[in-house]
Amino acid sequence: MLHVVTKDLGWIEVITGSMFSGKSEELIRRLRRAQIAQQEVAIFKPEIDTRFSSNHIVSHNEQRIPSIAVKDVAEIFEKSKDAKVIGIDEGQFFGLELIDVCQKLAFQGKRVIVAGLDQDYLGQPFEPMPQMLAIAESITKTLAICVKCGNPANRTQRITQDTGRVLVGATDIYEARCRTCYEPPEEAE
Ligand code: ADP
Ligand code: ZN
Numbered sequence: 001m002l003h004v005v006t007k008d009l010g011w012i013e014v015i016t017g018s019m020f021s022g023k024s025e026e027l028i029r030r031l032r033r034a035q036i037a038q039q040e041v042a043i044f045k046p047e048i049d050t051r052f053s054s055n056h057i058v059s060h061n062e063q064r065i066p067s068i069a070v071k072d073v074a075e076i077f078e079k080s081k082d083a084k085v086i087g088i089d090e091g092q093f094f095g096l097e098l099i100d101v102c103q104k105l106a107f108q109g110k111r112v113i114v115a116g117l118d119q120d121y122l123g124q125p126f127e128p129m130p131q132m133l134a135i136a137e138s139i140t141k142t143l144a145i146c147v148k149c150g151n152p153a154n155r156t157q158r159i160t161q162d163t164g165r166v167l168v169g170a171t172d173i174y175e176a177r178c179r180t181c182y183e184p185p186e187e188a189e
Contacts, residue, residue, distance in 0.1 A: 010108060010109040011106055011112070012102050012106050013140070014132050014139050018118070018143070018153055019144070019175075019176060020144040021154070023089075023115040024059035024115060027057065027087055027113060031085065034111070040082055044075075047071050048093055072097070074101075084110060091114040098132065099132060099135065122165075146181050147176055154179065157174065157183065159173060
């Protein structure tokens with residue numbers, strides 16, 4: 001966490017981990033604090049993720065904050081003009097173009113906070129989050145609780161037979177597992 005705030009210094013914060021690890025919760029917490037401080041805040045999520053709401057970021061424990069559902073990163077850039085603080089959830093769904101846009105916003109003096117999955121259901125790094133980690137000023141790795149053994153969990157187990165990297169869902173499709181309890185789907189072996 002950065003503690004020195006000067007007027008024009010922009011930076012990138014990344015919050016990343018498995019599903020149910022508290023990424024959205026942490027993103028919402030940081031954005032609420034910025035709002036309390038009367039900073040201009042713009043909050044985005046990808047159109048693809050309308051699981052709980054199309055106009056809010058909603059965490060699995062029912063925290064919520066109003067957000068704009070956008071189709072791509074160009075829309076994020078366009079709608080961030082007046083913002084000092086920018087929150088982006090589900091960063092893994094925006095593709096590699098997210099990197100450049102976040103860099104531009106940070107160079108404009110904005111605080112950019114990106115939450116997203118670090119690994120896909122096969123346990124592979126989920127672009128563009130690895131690249132975002134590389135360029136960020138601050139990184140928070142969040143952990144869930146393994147549903148099998150109770151240890152800290154950093155993997156997302158898909159519990160259906162579906163294949164394909166993008167499959168939006170919650171406890172109906174995924175559960176949090178530690179590295180020992182995680183069972184790679186056949187296609188990953
Ligand atoms: P993420 O954005 O990382 O998917 P959320 O912030 O939406 O996570 O949700 C975090 C919340 O999920 C926790 O505070 C807890 O209430 C709930 N939760 C459900 N399953 C688990 C689990 N296996 N481990 C930890 N938290 C869980
Ligand atoms: Zn476990």
